[in-house]
Amino acid sequence: MIQNRLKWSVLGGAFALTVFLFVILFSDKGLVELSRLKEEEQAIKEKNETVARDNVELYQVIERLQKDPTYIEWVARSELGMIGRDDVVVIFQRTNGNKNAQPSHGKQAP
Numbered sequence: 264m265i266q267n268r269l270k271w272s273v274l275g276g277a278f279a280l281t282v283f284l285f286v287i288l289f290s291d292k293g294l295v296e297l298s299r300l301k302e303e304e305q306a307i308k309e310k311n312e313t314v315a316r317d318n319v320e321l322y323q324v325i326e327r328l329q330k331d332p333t334y335i336e337w338v339a340r341s342e343l344g345m346i347g348r349d350d351v352v353v354i355f356q357r358t359n360g361n362k363n364a365q366p367s368h369g370k371q372a373p
Contacts (some may be wrong), residue, residue: 288294327334339345346352 286293328338
């Protein structure tokens with residue numbers, strides 16, 4: 264009788280331990296979820312670092328746009344297509360597939 268009880272106690276304890284381990288590993292707040300959350304946290308940290316670097320670069324651009332006339336001119340020319348007062352604009356025009364373009368002498372391209 265005592266051996267039978269001991270046997271059932273060990274089996275019951277083993278079953279309880281198995282259920283407990285299953286709950287720890289696979290429940291909503293178990294180790295699998297913890298692992299997923301750690302990966303998500305790492306991805307968010309990496310994204311934050313990227314955004315912080317981008318912010319530093321943007322602050323540098325803002326500072327240059329506020330204080331550096333040469334940079335302002337470069338932006339106006341390269342990004343906005345503006346020209347200076349003393350610049351001469353030459354417009355080339357292609358004729359019937361001719362790869363040797365000729366100046367149009369101030370005429371607007373079709």
